[in-house]
Amino acid sequence: MLVKPLTLKDFQKASLIHFSTLSDISSLCGLGIVKKLYKKLISDDNHFCLGAWQRTDLIALITVSYDMNNSDKLMHGLFSFSDFLRITMKILTGKLSLWRIFQRLVFENSVKRYLPNKYSSIVTLCVEDKFQRKGIGKKLVKTAIMRLKEKKINYLYVDTREDNLKALSFYKSLGFKIVLQSAGGILLKIKLK
Numbered sequence: 001m002l003v004k005p006l007t008l009k010d011f012q013k014a015s016l017i018h019f020s021t022l023s024d025i026s027s028l029c030g031l032g033i034v035k036k037l038y039k040k041l042i043s044d045d046n047h048f049c050l051g052a053w054q055r056t057d058l059i060a061l062i063t064v065s066y067d068m069n070n071s072d073k074l075m076h077g078l079f080s081f082s083d084f085l086r087i088t089m090k091i092l093t094g095k096l097s098l099w100r101i102f103q104r105l106v107f108e109n110s111v112k113r114y115l116p117n118k119y120s121s122i123v124t125l126c127v128e129d130k131f132q133r134k135g136i137g138k139k140l141v142k143t144a145i146m147r148l149k150e151k152k153i154n155y156l157y158v159d160t161r162e163d164n165l166k167a168l169s170f171y172k173s174l175g176f177k178i179v180l181q182s183a184g185g186i187l188l189k190i191k192l193k
């Protein structure tokens with residue numbers, strides 16, 4: 001398995017892995033939004049994206065932000081008027097829960113109060129289903145941590161939903177500790193030095 005940075009030509013496959021493994025708000029909003037997200041994340045200087053390849057196939061990825069408050073703004077800015085109309089339809093037809101969106105906004109607000117300044121965070125991490133539990137997620141996080149240490153960054157954060165027990169167990173196994181719990185979301189932190 002090879003770990004190397006993603007380039008723009010990987011955005012389609014990265015989006016498909018994200019869409020099929022993560023049921024976060026972006027996935028619930030549709031594959032179109034997820035594709036827009038990866039185009040931005042891969043080309044934006046505030047982030048780095050690493051992929052894990054088996055031969056020529058991308059099978060997992062991690063995206064890390066140097067400044068998560070800016071990443072939240074970037075993500076909110078992805079939605080065009082037609083996206084809002086599509087999302088409204090999803091809410092009206094019960095495919096997307098307004099409560100879930102509300103909870104996410106409340107959680108983001110709690111995190112902003114807890115961490116008002118610039119902080120580094122994992123934005124997305126996903127391993128294709130059939131490759132999970134083979135140490136690939138761990139390798140991606142460890143590689144990302146090495147990169148952050150080179151930049152003299154002292155802490156890495158990540159958030160997940162409290163019902164994502166797999167992710168919680170994964171982050172705890174790497175040494176992340178829970179620092180905040182609010183509106184169905186959990187913020188974890190690891191010291192890098």
Ligand SMILES: CC(C)(COP(=O)(O)OP(=O)(O)OC[C@H]1O[C@@H](n2cnc3c(N)ncnc32)[C@H](O)[C@@H]1OP(=O)(O)O)[C@@H](O)C(=O)NCCC(=O)NCCS
Nearest residue numbers: 125126127132133134135136137138160166167169170173
């Ligand atoms: C969470 C995720 C990234 C973990 O990646 P992975 O490559 O499967 O994890 P690893 O094989 O590196 O696991 C490392 C350790 O994490 C823990 N862990 C991983 N998956 C676990 C699971 N399903 N249940 C319990 N513990 C788990 C274990 O302690 C594991 O060590 P072990 O296998 O020696 O027991 C992966 O399951 C995934 O992509 N899930 C869907 C997307 C997602 O939820 N991403 C996180 C969003 S914040």
